[in-house]
Amino acid sequence: MTDNQIIKLMDGPSDVWQRALYDEYCKYVYTIAANNLRHCGTAEDIEECVADIFIDIFCTVQSGKAYNDNLKFIISTIAKRNSIDLFRRLSLKNKRTVPIDELAPNYEPSENNLESTSERKEVKGILIDCVNKLGEPDSSIIIDHYYYGRSSGEIASEHNMTAYSVQKRIQRARKKKKNLLFKAGVDAEW
Missing domain, CATH: 1.10.1740 (Rna Polymerase Sigma Factor; Chain: A)
Incomplete structure (x- = not known):
């Protein structure tokens, strides 16, 4: 119909x-x-x-x-x-967070892009390590903000902070993550 x-x-x-x-x-x-x-x-x-x-x-x-x-x-x-x-x-x-490695949809690599797939998995692993190295509450704030799309106010109420302090933590955590990725030899676009 x-x-x-x-x-x-x-x-x-x-x-x-x-x-x-x-x-x-x-x-x-x-x-x-x-x-x-x-x-x-x-x-x-x-x-x-x-x-x-x-x-x-x-x-x-x-x-x-x-x-x-x-x-x-x-x-x-x-x-x-x-x-x-x-x-x-x-x-x-x-109060459950989803591990970052579960977030991507199931992807079956073909023989043509096996190298690309392998590289993406390696970079994803490095990214997960970098986010975890940020420590708490920064790693939780980054995941809440970028994966769950939660606002600074929502995150602030969960972590007993102000929205401004959450925004500052996000800015600082992004800089730390960028430096950690650079030290690991990964392009900053990740």
Whole structure:
């Protein structure tokens, strides 16, 4: 079923177009949620997130907010935002950080780029060592800021600091990391 067909169904009963929309986009939404929650959520968390996403989708579409007849765009935006929000809540609740070596998606090297893959793994290992050498709380702050995308205020409340001091620690930690990478013989772009 196309988006235009679903939009035409919206003139009728809500249960009909909602079922059509759900049937058309369920796998898509589940994939987005599963990808964002795979490191911290259970299967139940993912299913609950999918249900919440569809509730938000139905409310948004029914309210008539502008989506310019592009359902896939609004669905993907709502799915990404809701699943990332749940990821952050679960990570904070569990006070669990994901090891850096688990962050990259599974990548199977081919024979053509084996050398490149080997080099990337070596650089990634050096980067992990450099971040760990920063010590606490700097290493946690760097991971929270750059991986989890948390703001200075959010990080500050967790570490009992001010947002300004978190920003200064990030600046200093970046300089330290850059020096450590340089000493290890790695280009500063990493």
